[in-house]
Amino acid sequence: MHGKQIWRLIPFLEAPGNVQMAIDRWLLEQHLSGQHPPSVRFYTWSPPAISLGYHQYKYPEYWQDLVWQGQKLDLVRRPTGGRAVLHQGDLTYAVVISGLSGNRTQAYQKICEFLIQGWRQLGVDLHYGSAGRGYIHNPNCFGTATSADLVTADGGKLIGSAQLRRGGAILQHGSIRLQPDASLFAEVFGTETFTCVQISQNLSVEKIIAALIAAVSNCFGIDLAVQPLSQREWEAILVQPRWDVGS
Template structure:
């Protein structure tokens, strides 16, 4: 007789728009809490407001002008935030993108195998929207490119035309894993070129414009299937926010 596996309950944090240093503090806090056994596995989606450039935790080389880059994207000449991620990888411009974060544990295998296990919900979710994704093929030469979306490795997901839709990075703390990544939905070409250069921008050719809510809903459904889990929608509490903001 088949025994149905009991589904694990993951925390689903409502979509959040906030500054980059706040978003990274949330992800670090979730990983630390899960690693210490105080917090369940978590799934969340978020956007960066104002736009920001995030650097990989070990990324030392990047253009000096990024530190004082101002953009008219918002119409006010705001300074573009420069934030360091707790995970690795190269620089990502967060504007017109959706970021996902998965915090979990108990996944076995190499780093690339764990990437694939987590990325399956991204592949399945986008397939439900009529978009097929595959893994990138770039070799080690990618480390010389400061732009994360300038090349696609085996940990990245690309469209049929070879353009990169999702770039992900990962951090382990004990048995706990944080994997987060940027989904390029509606980037502003001018801002992208201002940051990475005129030849750096490759437009993402999606079948049609997707609303954030549509994408998030499809990815949540896929995650429930891929991770054999159910979600409990639970915003961050005032006490949790206090702990998180103390890290900023």
């Protein structure tokens, strides 16, 4: 009788966006080289940041000078594709996995299953968005909802995800909008409609993460081993190229 596969759960981390992106990329490379099990983690961006998709080179110049509550917003490039995401009042998840069969959409849906299940446990029903290719002209990831995104029954987009494939390994990470500031959102993306999902005040970040961690174990049929990044791992992560954009 085989035991369950064990994934690594890296504890919640609050850090600058360039550090978070370096960790995600490093986890993918380590897993691809066979030196690291599949892994999952949850994190936030401090200071708040705008992340650009790997191939997104057009963005307003003023994004480099935005300030919110006395803090300058970071501008960071993701290793994944997609469009700009504002990371303020959100929670980000990252999953590194291999061995998924099927095309990109099927891989998204296999990974997103834990998000749907976890939020269902929290009383929020999510389904996939339905935007077609027209979204490509919208610089804002949360302006439209594609089949890789999860929306609520009233159409509010709660989670936007992006993926990077290397060989048979996949990094998928995504932003879960919990308490975004509507005025900052308007300052970054202009006057477009801001459909904010109303999250119950009783749902702390800790409670949300706990539900999502339980759903990961259940959906993938695995056990999770909590293991913080070691000093040696931190050193390897921080010598990588930086993910800052601009100056």
